[in-house]
Amino acid sequence: MKTIVGESKRYLDINLSDRSWTAFSPPEEDLRDYLGGKGLGLKLIYDRADSGARLAAMDPLGPDNILAFMMGTFVGTGATCSARFAGVTKAPLTGIMVGSSCGGPFGMACKTAGWDGILVRGAAEKPTTLLIDEEGARFEDAGDLWGLGTDEAQRRLVAKPRQGALVIGPAGENGVLYANIRSGNRYLGRGGMGAVMGAKRLKAIVATGQSFRIEPADKASFEKHRDIGRKYINRNAFVLGYRAYGTNYGVEPGIRAGFAPVRNFRDRTDERCRALSGEAMASRYKTRHAPCAPCSVLCGKKGTYPDGAERHIPEYETIGVWGGNILNFDPDLVGIWNDLMNDLGLDTISAGVTVSWAMEAAEKGLRPSGLAFGRTDNIAGILEEIALREGEGAELSLGSKRLAEKYGGMDFAAQVKGLEMAAYDPRAGWGQGLNYAVANRGGCHLNAYPIALEAMFGYIPPYTTLSKASWVAFLEDLFDAVNATQTCQFSIFGYLLEPPIARLTPKPLLKMAMTLLPGAAQLVLDWGALSGQVEAITGRRLSQRDYLKVGRRSHVLERHMNVLMGVGPADDTLPRRFLEEAATKHPDKSVVPLGPMVKAYYRKKGHDGNGVPTAKLLASLGIPAAGRKR
Ligand code: SF4
Known part of the structure; x- marks a missing residue:
């Protein structure tokens, strides 16, 4: 295996319109000033947009928009909590920049294939999969994958352990403004990056890694600082709570301190939310670790549900917006809906807050809907409709701000700049x-x-x-x-x-x-x-x-x-x-x-x-x- 010291400084510039690619290195001062990850992604897009007017005119779902997937300094080095990478683009949900951080296998596979980042621009004529390895990029037809959920798409695309895929589901293909992108069981969740990928008719990117090992420039210093950092992480109360119960460790303090979202952010607390706490789920589902690797925090959890299925335990934000915020106190349902949203490729936060807005809007007579607080039998159906942009889902796919602009109810649309707020009142x-x-x-x-x-x-x-x-x-x-x-x-x-x-x-x-x-x-x-x-x-x-x-x-x-x-x-x-x-x-x-x-x-x-x-x-x-x- 060949060795990269620190960073390869090699980036791919992909043009889907003509199925071409080039390799480039960013200017040394940008690597020094932004390091990698989100900041460098922003800078590369900024330079390519060239002027504020062009940036402002760029249609997030048009071929000019650039989707940047950026590895960072830690990826592949064996540093703690380092299996992560960033996505950066102009967001269709908000019309401004969005950056997201994601775990899962893609970051490691891409960086150890020798690429520190990928820029994707243009739009393919037909559904396409992009294949990345140390030699560069190849383009494959993805007609047989189009329409598949992310579970099945990943199953078909990832054949070897050294591969990592980024995939979109039907929500991204159909242009849901809060569609996400999946890597393993982690997500580039916010702002609708999945819709940008869908508009480019890019179903997936598969990186085949482990061609390079990543070595620090100063190994002794790296190990010294890494071990100190690991010691700090291992004794931190916040970390220990997350390690024991996942991010749902936040449910109990949310009830006590009043940041739990309840009834579309009206009530701030409800004792019944306790059924959805990390502690309650650890006992109910016999939860075990399912982290990104490598990781010292270990917040990811999976467990066995009463129907016998093994599921990833939803994150705190998903539990919050699909639990108390719609007056649902059945954790099994949140687990089932979470799986469904992940397969469809929906951001669980924006989907949940848009639905809770629709429930309150219906209650206030602003907009007719079958959605109602405490009613759970129609949720799975509405999620399918959102992903396919059919029925009531066609409107709900636009997010809460656009709905409030049309029907009224902006005062209780829990969003800022068009992005729905997470589960912290x-x-x-x-x-x-x-x-x-x-x-x-x-x-x-x-x-x-x-x-x-x-x-x-x-x-x-x-x-x-x-x-x-x-x-x-x-x-x-x-x-x-x-x-x-x-x-x-x-x-x-x-x-x-x-x-x-x-x-x-x-x-x-x-x-x-x-x-x-x-x-x-x-x-x-x-x-x-x-x-x-x-x-x-x-x-x-x-x-x-x-x-x-x-x-x-x-x-x-x-x-x-x-x-x-x-x-x-x-x-x-x-x-x-x-x-x-x-x-x-x-x-x-x-x-x-x-x-x-x-x-x-x-x-x-x-x-x-x-x-x-x-x-x-x-x-x-x-x-x-x-x-x-x-
Ligand atoms: S398992 Fe949790 S703490 Fe560890 S890297 Fe993934 S998201 Fe972060």
């Missing part, structure tokens, strides 16, 4: 409200995830505006550094909270510092075990502050691209429900005091008063005001 943590409002891709929980610090682990009080702008701005930068590296975001709290400086500080003192002096707290926090691995793999000098700057550059570039596509301050907001409706079932009566936090956030980030990255900020990060034509 922001009234339970005002930082989470700010996170949703300003997140680049819309109602995204993974933009900064402050709810973990606020309502899950109590490092910052949830009902205060103090420090929230600072933490959201800081965590956005750190998370986008992680997205460049492509390690799992779930490992972050281990890296951040378990080094001696945070671990040995008494929690009340740490909490006070994080709330009253967030800038000082961020200065003394230590994520060197993470940035040290990146430095050792690539051989580029990279302090932990340099690493944070990589994330900031990526985040600001994405904001800049979104501004060029028309995003403005009016988009950095929350649905009125979260700003004005305090009366819920939860005893804490709270609404999100958003305005002052957004202004403070703009200042922290270095944007002007309208949330536009200033010329000075762009220059300080080396971001050109327009893309460089490639």
Whole structure:
């Protein structure tokens, strides 16, 4: 087997329109400044779009749109939580940029085939499968795969253990605006990337890897930092909860702290949600680990259902939006619907929140529907209809924002910038409200995830505006550094909270510092075990502050691209429900005091008063005001 030291720097540029491909290397300064993953994907698309006007005019479902699949620094190195890669494109659901991180076998197969990333543009004349190996790309007809669910498509396409596939289901083929892309049992979930692939008539990409082994540039330093990082991850309370119960570990705190979505985000809590908790499912389904590999967190779970079927346990977000949010308290049903959505290729979050919006809209007489809170017998049928864009599903396939524009009910459409919010009611943590409002891709929980610090682990009080702008701005930068590296975001709290400086500080003192002096707290926090691995793999000098700057550059570039596509301050907001409706079932009566936090956030980030990255900020990060034509 041949060896790649750190990164191959080889990328594929695929044109489906004429079935051609070329290999290229990005400029060295882009590799240094963006590392890989999401940030580099954004930069490559930015340069190829060449101007803001072209970026704005680009039809997400047209041949000009570019779909980037980007490996990161960690993939293939044996670093913890490193079986991940990014997808980046202009999203059909929102009309702005979207980046997603995904586990499963594709990332490893692509990187060990010798390719650090793939750009896909154009559109094939007929259904096509793209085959990638160390020699390059080949194109195959996929007529016999078109129409298949993702389960069967993967079964037919992946013949060897060293292969990894990306596939879409009927939802992507039919242009559902929140169709996803699947790799193994993991997903590029948000924004409708599956529809972009479907519009290009690309059913699948299959990479055949293990032609190369990936070695760090400095093996001893890599192993030292990796082992320290692993130690931190292994003793972190957040990680231990996820390892024991999967992401559904969040259900119990959600009921207690009031971030559980209930009745289309009206109630904030319901004791009956307890039947869907990680603890309840561990006992009911005798759950066992089913992680991405390699991984030290081990959040993925599978279990045996009462019908005898072995199923992957749905994630917290799926449980939230298909459980209490539609008044369903039967975990078996969520497991069955989860399998169905995964096979059809639907983003479970957007599908669930669109359906709960339709239930409330019907209740209020805005739009007729057979969907109703607590009614479960017609859900499987409606999911099929959405994927095929038939019957009522044709409208539901457009997402909650477009439906609310047509029928009214925008106040209770739980979305931001067109992307449905995940299962965290922001009234339970005002930082989470700010996170949703300003997140680049819309109602995204993974933009900064402050709810973990606020309502899950109590490092910052949830009902205060103090420090929230600072933490959201800081965590956005750190998370986008992680997205460049492509390690799992779930490992972050281990890296951040378990080094001696945070671990040995008494929690009340740490909490006070994080709330009253967030800038000082961020200065003394230590994520060197993470940035040290990146430095050792690539051989580029990279302090932990340099690493944070990589994330900031990526985040600001994405904001800049979104501004060029028309995003403005009016988009950095929350649905009125979260700003004005305090009366819920939860005893804490709270609404999100958003305005002052957004202004403070703009200042922290270095944007002007309208949330536009200033010329000075762009220059300080080396971001050109327009893309460089490639
Ligand atoms: S923590 Fe979960 S999502 Fe992240 S890499 Fe591990 S198994 Fe995959």
